Amino acid sequence: MAWMVRAESPPAGVVRRLRPSELPLFRDHLMRLDGESRRDRFNGVACDAFIKDYAARSFAQGATVVGYVEGGRVLGAAELHERPDLDPPTAEIAFSVEKPLQHRGLGSQLFQRLIAHARALGYTRLRVTTHPHNEAMRALARKFNARLSFEAGETVGLIELDAAPLRDADLFAFLPPLEADGMPAR
Numbered sequence: 001m002a003w004m005v006r007a008e009s010p011p012a013g014v015v016r017r018l019r020p021s022e023l024p025l026f027r028d029h030l031m032r033l034d035g036e037s038r039r040d041r042f043n044g045v046a047c048d049a050f051i052k053d054y055a056a057r058s059f060a061q062g063a064t065v066v067g068y069v070e071g072g073r074v075l076g077a078a079e080l081h082e083r084p085d086l087d088p089p090t091a092e093i094a095f096s097v098e099k100p101l102q103h104r105g106l107g108s109q110l111f112q113r114l115i116a117h118a119r120a121l122g123y124t125r126l127r128v129t130t131h132p133h134n135e136a137m138r139a140l141a142r143k144f145n146a147r148l149s150f151e152a153g154e155t156v157g158l159i160e161l162d163a164a165p166l167r168d169a170d171l172f173a174f175l176p177p178l179e180a181d182g183m184p185a186r
C-alpha cells in the first residue's frame with residue numbers, strides 16, 4: 001500500500017515552535033493543503049476566507065503552533081488550543097502535513113514535540129477530533145496511545161499525559177548539543 005512506503009532521506013527542515021511574526025507562514029501552509037488534506041484537517045469543507053480567519057484567530061488566542069520549517073516555509077504544523085471549559089487541563093490538538101511530505105514521519109515528529117509543549121504548559125489531557133474515515137490521523141493518534149471513541153459522527157481521541165513536571169533533561173532533548181565552549185555544535 002502506498003502509505004507504507006517511506007522515502008529514503010529524512011526531511012531536511014526543522015521542527016520548532018512558530019514565532020508570533022510567523023503567522024503568514026502558518027496561514028500559507030494551511031492554504032496550500034490539497035483538497036483532501038484540507039477537508040481532513042477541518043473535518044469538512046473550509047473556504048479560503050475561513051482558513052485565513054482561522055489562522056489569525058489561532059495566533060490571536062495564544063495557540064501553541066509547532067511547525068515543520070524548510071526553506072523559509074512552513075510545510076507541516078501541529079496546533080495546541082486550550083479548552084478552558086474542560087477539566088482536567090485539556091487542549092485540543094490538530095495536525096497538517098503537506099501532501100508531498102506525508103508518510104515520512106513528520107506527523108509523528110510534530111506530535112512528539114507538541115506533547116512536550118503540552119506537558120510544559122501543564123496540560124494533562126489532549127483531545128483530537130477527526131472524521132471516522134481519516135485512517136492516517138487515527139493511526140497517528142493510536143501511535144501516541146490515544147483512546148479512540150465515536151461521538152456525534154466524529155472520532156474523538158483522548159490522550160492522558162503524565163502530570164509529573166518536565167525535567168530539564170526532557171527540555172534539553174529538543175536543543176542542539178553544546179560544545180565544550182558552550183556554543184551550539186555545528
Ligand SMILES: CC(C)(COP(=O)(O)OP(=O)(O)OC[C@H]1O[C@@H](n2cnc3c(N)ncnc32)[C@H](O)[C@@H]1OP(=O)(O)O)[C@@H](O)C(=O)NCCC(=O)NCCS
Nearest residue numbers: 037040041095096097102103104105106107108135136139
Ligand atoms: C494525519 C497526518 C498529519 C499524518 O502525518 P504524516 O506525516 O503522514 O504521519 P507519519 O508519517 O508520522 O505517520 C504516522 C503513522 O500513521 C501511519 N499512517 C499514515 N498514513 C496512513 C494511512 N493512510 N492509513 C493508515 N496508517 C497511516 C504511518 O504508517 C505511521 O505509523 P508508523 O510510524 O507506525 O509507521 C497527515 O496525513 C495529514 O496532514 N493529513 C491531512 C490533515 C489531517 O487529516 N489532519 C488530521 C485532523 S486534525
